[in-house]
Amino acid sequence: MPAKADKSFEELAVPHLELVYRVARRLCRDEHEAEDLVQETYLKAYKAFSRFEMREFGIKPWLLKILHNTFLNRLARERRAPRVADHKTMEQMHEAPDAGSEISEPPALDYEKLDGEVKRALDDLHPEFRTVLLLWGTMEVSYQEIADILGVPIGTVMSRLHRARQALTRALHDYAREHRLIPASEQ
Amino acid sequence: MTNCSDMRPHLAVYADGELAAELRAPVEAHLAECQKCRTEVERWQALRRCAQRAVASEALPAGLEQRLRQRLHTQSRTARRRLFTFVGTGLAAAAVIMVALLLYLPGGGGGAVALAAIDVSAEDFAQIYRKCAMAGHRDSHNCRGMSAQDATEFLARELGFKPLVADLSAHGYVLEGACECFPVRDVRMIHVRYRSQDTQDQFVSLFSANRRIRLKACSRCRGKCGHGQAERSYEVAQAGQVNVLKWDAQRRSFALCSQMEQEELLELAGSVDFARFLRELPAYARGPDR
Numbered sequence: 001m002p003a004k005a006d007k008s009f010e011e012l013a014v015p016h017l018e019l020v021y022r023v024a025r026r027l028c029r030d031e032h033e034a035e036d037l038v039q040e041t042y043l044k045a046y047k048a049f050s051r052f053e054m055r056e057f058g059i060k061p062w063l064l065k066i067l068h069n070t071f072l073n074r075l076a077r078e079r080r081a082p083r084v085a086d087h088k089t090m091e092q093m094h095e096a097p098d099a100g101s102e103i104s105e106p107p108a109l110d111y112e113k114l115d116g117e118v119k120r121a122l123d124d125l126h127p128e129f130r131t132v133l134l135l136w137g138t139m140e141v142s143y144q145e146i147a148d149i150l151g152v153p154i155g156t157v158m159s160r161l162h163r164a165r166q167a168l169t170r171a172l173h174d175y176a177r178e179h180r181l182i183p184a185s186e187q
Numbered sequence: 188m189t190n191c192s193d194m195r196p197h198l199a200v201y202a203d204g205e206l207a208a209e210l211r212a213p214v215e216a217h218l219a220e221c222q223k224c225r226t227e228v229e230r231w232q233a234l235r236r237c238a239q240r241a242v243a244s245e246a247l248p249a250g251l252e253q254r255l256r257q258r259l260h261t262q263s264r265t266a267r268r269r270l271f272t273f274v275g276t277g278l279a280a281a282a283v284i285m286v287a288l289l290l291y292l293p294g295g296g297g298g299a300v301a302l303a304a305i306d307v308s309a310e311d312f313a314q315i316y317r318k319c320a321m322a323g324h325r326d327s328h329n330c331r332g333m334s335a336q337d338a339t340e341f342l343a344r345e346l347g348f349k350p351l352v353a354d355l356s357a358h359g360y361v362l363e364g365a366c367e368c369f370p371v372r373d374v375r376m377i378h379v380r381y382r383s384q385d386t387q388d389q390f391v392s393l394f395s396a397n398r399r400i401r402l403k404a405c406s407r408c409r410g411k412c413g414h415g416q417a418e419r420s421y422e423v424a425q426a427g428q429v430n431v432l433k434w435d436a437q438r439r440s441f442a443l444c445s446q447m448e449q450e451e452l453l454e455l456a457g458s459v460d461f462a463r464f465l466r467e468l469p470a471y472a473r474g475p476d477r
Contacts (some may be wrong), residue, residue, distance in 0.1 A: 010256065014252065014255070017247065017251070017252055017255065018247050021245065021247050021248075022245045023242065025245040026241065026242055035251055038251070039255055039258060042258075042259065043259070044359070044386075046259055046262060047262075047447070048383075048385075048386055048447075051389065051446060065385075066386060069359070069384050069385040070385055072384070073356075073359050073384055077356065115237060115244070118237050118238060118240075119241045119244075133238060134242055136203070136235065136238065137235065137238030137241065137242045138239065138242055138243075139239050143203070143205050162199070165231075
């Protein structure tokens with residue numbers, strides 16, 4: 001196996017398997033597809049390892065970057081038609097204000113009881129926004145690392161994150177209102 | 188007390204611990220006095236925890252780590268085995284070449300064939316690869332974003348001979364451009380360059396010459412050339428970290444050039460639908476060997 005600074009690919013990369021799988025799982029929505037994606041990601045990383053340099057952030061963002069790009073390639077290869085929900089979410093996002101303009105505060109509801117609904121709302125996001133929200137949700141990568149993974153400026157990350165959070169809070173708020181989980185005074 | 192509306196754009200970023208140092212003090216001063224904004228920060232943090240639970244709730248499938256390690260080991264063994272085959276085949280090929288050279292020496296009876304090819308070194312290929320593929324030198328033919336088929340037709344019209352433009356998307360490589368520049372005189376050489384979509388910093392150049400060339404100081408190996416095709420003979424050589432894989436067909440030469448390992452390059456060449464390329468050659472009125 002190729003080695004980097006006396007550490008093999010396996011020693012460096014496999015400890016991040018759980019994180020990579022978790023992100024893959026929410027990207028794919030299917031356990032088997034997620035496992036395929038993870039294995040493809042690791043094999044690509046393994047083949048490219050001799051050219052990988054341990055940069056400032058180490059191997060984790062690099063693996064997540066390969067995961068992200070492999071996922072997008074798969075989408076392109078399979079020529080999946082965009083889902084109706086994706087269009088809807090994108091339209092909602094374009095209607096949402098940009099970062100820096102007036103920001104609505106998150107609705108007052110108990111997020112601790114909405115985990116299932118959060119998963120559904122995440123699944124409905126366009127991949128571009130879902131990925132940024134998933135990486136943010138891992139609490140293991142900074143804005144700058146997310147920018148590095150996605151290959152976009154940090155300002156774009158903040159803007160996408162803002163829109164994705166808005167879409168998520170809106171979806172949760174709609175759910176909470178439908179199920180009378182928030183007081184009428186705050187609706 | 189500062190205005191809540193001034194603070195609001197910063198609260199979500201503050202909740203993430205990502206606010207710039209110079210903004211942190213005024214935001215914290217405001218939060219110390221404003222219950223409403225404190226609540227908002229807590230809500231953003233709660234939302235992130237919620238997203239974290241949604242991501243973290245996915246348990247690793249049983250045996251995935253083991254299956255992955257097994258695949259990595261298999262990959263490692265395959266690479267080693269290919270390398271041994273490579274070296275072995277190279278030695279055998281060297282013996283054949285020696286015999287052939289003896290036959291082609293003056294008085295040997297076949298000199299014309301050997302002398303017809305132009306000598307090109309791996310460094311000649313590497314030079315173009317570094318300049319055009321890696322450093323993004325200006326393309327002489329803009330075919331960015333075209334399909335392999337469209338780029339082939341476009342370049343064939345421009346050049347007067349048909350270049351090989353492979354669809355490498357299955358390997359995650361996209362066509363970035365094409366350039367006709369080569370340091371060796373007496374050969375027209377077009378190269379199309381591809382960039383990896385996965386890592387963005389890996390490149391492949393595919394060269395098509397209008398005549399046959401000979402790769403200096405090369406070894407030989409055999410490998411597939413397209414699905415269901417018989418194995419063909421390849422020449423391989425290295426210049427620094429750049430590997431060159433060259434093959435001939437119909438009095439012309441083609442080569443793949445990249446920083447990837449030789450066995451990976453061989454695998455890539457094996458996926459090119461070269462048979463179709465050769466089948467379609469007559470479609471170009473001016474022919475391949477103008």
